Amino acid sequence: MASKGFGFNSSAYLYSDDPVLISDITSSTPAGTAADNQYPPLLPHASDSQPPPDAGTDPFPLELPVIDLENLDPGRLRDACRSLGAFRLSGHGLQRELSVRVREGMRRIMDLPFERKRDELAGPRPGIPLVYFWGTPVPSLDLRRLNWLEGIHLPVANIRALDFGDWCESLGVSSSFGALLEEYGQHMDRIVRTVFDTLVADLKPDEEPSESYLRTADAVIRFNRYPRLPETQNFLGMDPHMDSSALSFVDEDDVGGLQIRHQNAWVNTPPSADTLLVLVGDLMQAFSDDEYRSVEHRVVASGARERCSLCYFAYFRHDFKIRRSRYREFCYLDYRAELLKGIKTTGKKDVLKSFRRLA
Numbered sequence: 275m276a277s278k279g280f281g282f283n284s285s286a287y288l289y290s291d292d293p294v295l296i297s298d299i300t301s302s303t304p305a306g307t308a309a310d311n312q313y314p315p316l317l318p319h320a321s322d323s324q325p326p327p328d329a330g331t332d333p334f335p336l337e338l339p340v341i342d343l344e345n346l347d348p349g350r351l352r353d354a355c356r357s358l359g360a361f362r363l364s365g366h367g368l369q370r371e372l373s374v375r376v377r378e379g380m381r382r383i384m385d386l387p388f389e390r391k392r393d394e395l396a397g398p399r400p401g402i403p404l405v406y407f408w409g410t411p412v413p414s415l416d417l418r419r420l421n422w423l424e425g426i427h428l429p430v431a432n433i434r435a436l437d438f439g440d441w442c443e444s445l446g447v448s449s450s451f452g453a454l455l456e457e458y459g460q461h462m463d464r465i466v467r468t469v470f471d472t473l474v475a476d477l478k479p480d481e482e483p484s485e486s487y488l489r490t491a492d493a494v495i496r497f498n499r500y501p502r503l504p505e506t507q508n509f510l511g512m513d514p515h516m517d518s519s520a521l522s523f524v525d526e527d528d529v530g531g532l533q534i535r536h537q538n539a540w541v542n543t544p545p546s547a548d549t550l551l552v553l554v555g556d557l558m559q560a561f562s563d564d565e566y567r568s569v570e571h572r573v574v575a576s577g578a579r580e581r582c583s584l585c586y587f588a589y590f591r592h593d594f595k596i597r598r599s600r601y602r603e604f605c606y607l608d609y610r611a612e613l614l615k616g617i618k619t620t621g622k623k624d625v626l627k628s629f630r631r632l633a
């Protein structure tokens with residue numbers, strides 16, 4: 275799908291599992307150095323603009339609990355997931371240099387001219403390991419609203435399967451970016467599993483924490499870029515939403531703008547160097563039978579500086595059946611189908627609600 279201008283690329287996420295082949299990549303145009311034409315033409319009509327909820331208020335900052343992965347305190351981890359559904363993770367062993375280099379690599383792809391990204395990278399295509407989107411990273415969000423961002427959606431499975439390094443070279447990005455991403459993915463996998471297993475052990479499920487709960491190949495890396503928001507525009511960087519993941523890990527720059535919903539108000543979560551922001555997603559809430567809270571969050575785009583974030587979404591194996599007392603049995607594939615249904619009808623979806631048993 276190649277739409278003109280600022281658009282909604284609803285396929286970006288839904289078809290991320292489709293098998294794709296590297297052989298179709300033929301383009302040899304070098305990657306652009308940063309240039310003005312890299313951005314989507316962000317020219318929405320004023321009438322399209324609705325004030326974001328709570329616009330004009332200045333949310334107070336909330337210092338999130340910092341959980342040290344090196345000296346993991348299961349009680350603190352559990353409390354953070356119960357009360358806020360969010361925390362900062364330190365002591366994670368992910369070298370800052372590695373995450374900076376991964377962000378730089380993503381950035382180089384993002385710096386390609388917009389037309390090229392739209393025509394060659396938007397929508398799932400054979401041979402293309404990632405999907406470029408702009409306007410909103412649907413389907414998690416309300417499609418009727420424009421979001422002030424563009425992004426790259428990369429299923430982890432595609433890094434190896436599609437020889438990401440070779441593909442990068444065809445874009446003019448160093449082929450070593452593939453190896454770098456693999457290394458990043460391995461670190462993230464280690465981090466995810468440690469946090470996940472600790473949370474699951476604390477739930478004392480009937481079954482032992484099992485490898486089959488999580489599947490590395492089902493994880494997704496997403497790079498989001500929120501261009502500077504002109505004063506005349508009134509859009510959110512990303513609309514309020516809950517993640518569908520089990521756990522989401524946000525590796526952000528120092529611009530800030532991510533807010534979480536806490537006690538019926540939006541609160542800022544100021545960036546803190548060398549920590550990852552961890553968010554509990556819908557699947558984890560259901561798996562915990564509502565012990566842990568899938569946290570609503572949004573991103574406010576800055577008028578002063580553009581924000582970039584690198585997110586790692588960890589999923590249960592897609593066919594893993596969640597069986598809990600408050601929910602009827604479902605797996606991620608059921609969740610995704612429900613999400614798609616909601617998007618087609620109302621454009622908005624509280625997916626978990628549709629699996630909750632009536633009291």
Ligand SMILES: O=C(O)CCC(=O)C(=O)O
Pocket residue numbers: 411496498512517524526532571573582583585
């Ligand atoms: O970009 C961010 O900081 C958060 C992004 C996010 O919430 C998402 O991609 O689901």
Ligand SMILES: [Fe+2]
Pocket residue numbers: 515516517522571
């Ligand atoms: Fe999110």
